[in-house]
Amino acid sequence: MKNLPQTILYRPYFIILLCYIFIYNSGCNSAPKPVMETKGDMAGFELTEIPGTTAKTAIRKDPRGQVVIEGFLDGDKKTGTWLEHNNEGDLSTLTSYLNGFQEGPALKFSFRGQVDQRTNFHLGQLDGPWVQYKFGKVLETRQYKNGKLDGSVKIYDEKSYKLRQETEYKNGLQDGHFRYYDDNGNVSVEYEYKNGEKVSGGIVEKK
16 A cells, blocks of 8 residues: 555544454465455455454556555445555545445545545435545535535635635525625625525625
8 A cells, every 4th residue: 555645544534444454464374365256246356354353355456566445345235444456556535435435434546645625425325514625725625415415505715715605505506695705804795595597686796
């Protein structure tokens, strides 16, 4: 596993990866041998039983023999932390699973090893904060509930990183204010929405 991004050392992710590395590298000569899966969603993965458990490691390699995807199965369902690597072998995504569903945090990394996107899932649906980054700076934030936008969506300028646009959502529909900000941080356009319909607003006159 090459060039683990420094950002992964924060919060519980490093502990999760340490556990994975320990299990993956703790085999001995009598350890189960990997079996190539030929059917279903895991076709092309090498599956290796973890002795004393119902779990298996799952590894997919490219034609060069380099690992591109790795994670765990409990029975036939994804569980725990799954990792994807780019062509250079660096970490590109980290996703958490429980009983086959995405659950908890998911991260996407740039080729520099910086976090590009941080999301959260519950039962396979987006749920909680969603954040897009550029060079470590926030570009966009969202809030999801049961797979739908619910709360504030904020978009920031790609050069100045100042707040440019703010939109309120409820149950996937625009509900509340929409605001656009000028270079000085003043509201230049403002609308009010209800259940996805615009009900009022317009250009805000400068004082």
